[in-house]
Amino acid sequence: MQVVQQSEAMMPVGPAGHDPAGGPLRTCLASGQTRPPHEMIRFVVGPDGRVVPDLARKLPGRGLWVTATREAVERSIARKAFARGARRAVGVDADLPQRIEGLLRARALEALALARRAGAAVNGFAKVEERLRSGRLGLVVCAEEAHASDSRGKVAGRGAPVMDFVDAASLGRVFGRDDATYIGIVSGPLAGRVAAEIGRWAAYRAPAGQAMGM
Structure with missing residues (x-):
């Protein structure tokens, strides 16, 4: 998977142990x-004593922090690190790593849907190419099926970052269509x-071992 973008997860850390973004x-x-x-995922222990992912970092309770990779979450489970961090016995669902991936996927799709509702997203290669020529796009999202296609090569290097995401059918549902292979997001x-x-x-x-220098 190729991601051509310095996303929020790659922002520099500020002085004195503070992150300027958070x-x-x-x-x-x-x-x-x-x-x-x-660069991390916050967890809390729910009222039932089970570990709950808090991707929005808003749930009440003592935060338990893990680097935002599946490998780090799986390692925390294997080493019983959640119980150690919470200083108590906790329950951890076996499907927690998989569930987090689904939640992250859903958040990204919802961000795309928000851009569509705001009139800041266009769907289709022709529309994306037109807006790239006029310099109006801040991001191009491509379905995973397009990764090695000639069309993807044409939109790359046209002044806007290009990111590969999920399958065309999932992207299409954002637009109420059967599929969507190229989506352009207006700069902003x-x-x-x-x-x-x-x-x-x-x-x-x-x-x-490849994510965030682990």
């Missing part, structure tokens, strides 16, 4: 490394939000 650095339960919050905050969410999903799925 406050103090946090310590990963899996590795013991400190990272800015936007929504393009940045979509890029950040897709980048977070992609980083989570990256092979062990």
Whole structure:
């Protein structure tokens, strides 16, 4: 998978142990490394004593932080790090790593849907190419089927970052269509939000040892 974008997950860390995008650095339960919050996933222990992912970082309770990769989450489960961080016995669902990937995917699709509802997204190669020529796009999202296609090569290097995401059928549902292979997002905050969410999903799925320098 190719991601051509310096997403929010790659932003520099500020001085004095602070992340300019999100406050103090946090310590990963899996590795013991400190990272800015936007490179991590926050968990809390719910009322039933089970670990709950808090991707929006808004749930009440003591935060348990893990680097935002599947490998780090799986390592935290294997080492019983959630119980150690919570200083109590906790329940961890066996499908937690898979469920987090689904939640990250859903957040990225919702960001695309928000851009569509705001009139900031266009679907279709011709429309994307036209707006690229006029310099109006801040991001191009391609379905995974288009990764090695000639058409994808034509939109790459045209002044807007290009990111590969999910299958064309899933992207099509955002637009109420059977499929969507090329989506353009108009330059602005929504393009940045979509890029950040897709980048977070992609980083989570990256092979062990390749994501975020682990």
